[in-house]
Amino acid sequence: MPPEPTMAETMAILLARDMANGEKAIIGTNSDIQVAACNLARLMHAPDLWWISGPGGMVNPERDHLVSTADHGNIASAEAWMDLPNMIDFIDWKIHFFDFAILSALQVDQYGNINTVVVGDQTKPKLRGPGTVGISALCGLSRYFNVVMAHHSKAAFVPRVDFLCGPGHMEGGTSREDRGLPPGGPRLVISPLGVFDFEPGSRRMRIRSLHAGVEVQKVIDATGFELVVQGEPAVTPAVTPQEIELLRSRVDRAQALRKG
Amino acid sequence: MKKPVFVSLSEAMADIPDGSRVALGGWIFNGQPMALVRALIRKGAKNLDLVPAPGSIAPDMLIGAGCARSTCCVFISFEQFGLAPHFRKQAEAGTLKVYDLDGPAIAGGLRAAICDLPYMPVPDLGTDLPRHAPEHYRELPTAPGERKLLAVTAIHPDVCLLHAQQADDLGNVQYLGTPFFDAMLAQASRKVIVSVDRIVSRETVRASNHLTKLPRSMVDMIVEAPFGAHPTSSPSLYRNDEAHLRAYVEASRTDEAFQAYLRHYVHPERHDAYLDAVGGSMLAGISH
Numbered sequence: 001m002p003p004e005p006t007m008a009e010t011m012a013i014l015l016a017r018d019m020a021n022g023e024k025a026i027i028g029t030n031s032d033i034q035v036a037a038c039n040l041a042r043l044m045h046a047p048d049l050w051w052i053s054g055p056g057g058m059v060n061p062e063r064d065h066l067v068s069t070a071d072h073g074n075i076a077s078a079e080a081w082m083d084l085p086n087m088i089d090f091i092d093w094k095i096h097f098f099d100f101a102i103l104s105a106l107q108v109d110q111y112g113n114i115n116t117v118v119v120g121d122q123t124k125p126k127l128r129g130p131g132t133v134g135i136s137a138l139c140g141l142s143r144y145f146n147v148v149m150a151h152h153s154k155a156a157f158v159p160r161v162d163f164l165c166g167p168g169h170m171e172g173g174t175s176r177e178d179r180g181l182p183p184g185g186p187r188l189v190i191s192p193l194g195v196f197d198f199e200p201g202s203r204r205m206r207i208r209s210l211h212a213g214v215e216v217q218k219v220i221d222a223t224g225f226e227l228v229v230q231g232e233p234a235v236t237p238a239v240t241p242q243e244i245e246l247l248r249s250r251v252d253r254a255q256a257l258r259k260g
Numbered sequence: 261m262k263k264p265v266f267v268s269l270s271e272a273m274a275d276i277p278d279g280s281r282v283a284l285g286g287w288i289f290n291g292q293p294m295a296l297v298r299a300l301i302r303k304g305a306k307n308l309d310l311v312p313a314p315g316s317i318a319p320d321m322l323i324g325a326g327c328a329r330s331t332c333c334v335f336i337s338f339e340q341f342g343l344a345p346h347f348r349k350q351a352e353a354g355t356l357k358v359y360d361l362d363g364p365a366i367a368g369g370l371r372a373a374i375c376d377l378p379y380m381p382v383p384d385l386g387t388d389l390p391r392h393a394p395e396h397y398r399e400l401p402t403a404p405g406e407r408k409l410l411a412v413t414a415i416h417p418d419v420c421l422l423h424a425q426q427a428d429d430l431g432n433v434q435y436l437g438t439p440f441f442d443a444m445l446a447q448a449s450r451k452v453i454v455s456v457d458r459i460v461s462r463e464t465v466r467a468s469n470h471l472t473k474l475p476r477s478m479v480d481m482i483v484e485a486p487f488g489a490h491p492t493s494s495p496s497l498y499r500n501d502e503a504h505l506r507a508y509v510e511a512s513r514t515d516e517a518f519q520a521y522l523r524h525y526v527h528p529e530r531h532d533a534y535l536d537a538v539g540g541s542m543l544a545g546i547s548h
Contacts (some may be wrong), residue, residue, distance in 0.1 A: 056438045096275065136363070163360075181386055
């Protein structure tokens, strides 16, 4: 049995499992976990997953180690690459060209709206984040999106995001569609404590599974709003030795995810 | 047609008045026009309004050195090293005006400028962005049943600073890797200043002319500055210098340390003095 997976490795594997063969995905900047997930899914069950680097425009770069999505090193192993101004037409204007995007955030709220801009007031924030870039269009226009949260706390899981830059289910119910956005929105939120989805109807965040050893009360205490809890939550299916072996030998040989 | 002129770093900065709207090319740790940025700081530029492509140290250093009064922000980040230190500090203190734009607003705004249009329509994605930057977004009237739209206003930078890998002596500029937003920034800007790592022969350019992303008629000034993107990468020539980027973040913790950083790396007038300060073994170590 290989050494225990780190949280970053676990997240990459959980995301990879969710990807379907033939889907088209876009991966943003600073995205080691997301890149690993796509390349792992392509090796496991989704050989025709098609993913593109948002900043660099490289299609399906395949390497045995992780390099930043903007890095020139991706070009040599990509099957195509596109200039950014052409790329952004897919992101910014075309509805559902992309099946999914995977995004991180400073805050996520009970309806899966996300915030990467500021905590507090925009003109004098408590925390100034990096900004929005493609997030508004990806949340608004791709078929669905998943959210990866590095921390699970009341500061990160809030009733309402301080600055909505990525539209999720807006105010819940049918409010997203009523607002004129195409259907879709957030599907999964993955945190160090568990995997969350959204209750059909209310579109409120609910517990889908908790990682091994995590108690329901711990998650409730770390969340700033009322999670939907239906019965005894499942335990997130454990990472298998095959998955971790494949990840470490074919996707992340330089062990970037083992440091994180 | 106009011809680009080949100039020194200080000559390139001479006609950028205080209060200019300055666009910055590259993408985060790749292809940022750092030699030009350092020259702009040396010149003592003030009250600049920055329009950075998704960036890191280029906008952050101009902000930290007190050159900027505002910045558009699509994305300003130090990625694995954390948040951009000076951008964060001044935004949180309320001393830097930040216009938060999303991809559609910057892309649509630049395209409007390129097409001499006042604005471009983009889908209304239901975000809080228009409320905080009404200068850049307004509602467009739509018929019942039509998709909700916003107008994003044209963005006309006075000047853009870009870094590319090579140019010939006519001024045709080539990118040996991804050009990111650079060509769009160049088309939208009134004046285009490019630093290149090297000057190559006309034959070299013609032999790979698909790499010429900025034909010479689009360029006003070219500065030859080897390693001119350092500490960010210049695609295909050298990687980003992680140790230097980390040292910059470290030096940004106190005013005293940051002033020492600027004295050591930015204030020496000559570009070769900068390269000496970084060190030959460091530069060799990041070269492809």
